[in-house]
Amino acid sequence: AQKVTQAQTEISVVEKEDVTLDCVYETRDTTYYLFWYKQPPSGELVFLIRRNSFDEQNEISGRYSWNFQKSTSSFNFTITASQVVDSAVYFCALSGPSGGSNYKLTFGKGTLLTVNP
């Protein structure tokens, strides 16, 4: 069975602070994929990143960075110099390889990030 744990239910920061959202996962698959999605109040889930289990390189995209560590089964997300527009619910998700029953995305419960001016 797959499981994703986002232990932080809510985080509140002041603009320009750095913030890290934690994600810990469990899976028995040797090939799997990890995702982060952002859900602003409008409701749409916005895709941020996909990482496969064979690629442990960290990634940086502008103010966003991701730290994938298989040894601790974690895929953490850091926002540098946060902005009010970053306020949203952030979901970490996990899936096995595509095909058959593995199209499922297992989501964590989400972290509500509030960035105050």
Next chain:
Amino acid sequence: DTEVTQTPKHLVMGMTNKKSLKCEQHMGHRAMYWYKQKAKKPPELMFVYSYEKLSINESVPSRFSPECPNSSLLNLHLHALQPEDSALYLCASSQGTRDTRVNTEAFFGQGTRLTVV
């Protein structure tokens, strides 16, 4: 263009009504999904269509009936719903592939906020 379009954005229906939710994508994706999301919860998978065939039904009650008329369209027909079915219904699509070594990210629409009265 990574757009998934859902209509309507809001829907209020009585328990005896029949209504349909519509979803459209023009990215050439071959996998399409329906998710249900209750307030302050993560999305829950309902159905997956792969190459226009239903591949996953997560034991969804028969009052929800999916339909995939072609590779770009996905419908969700609603009949005799209950107030507890009120939720945000999200459609998503992904490239989809028969190669089990590959997985690609899903792109989500803005959802239909359904209220059953």
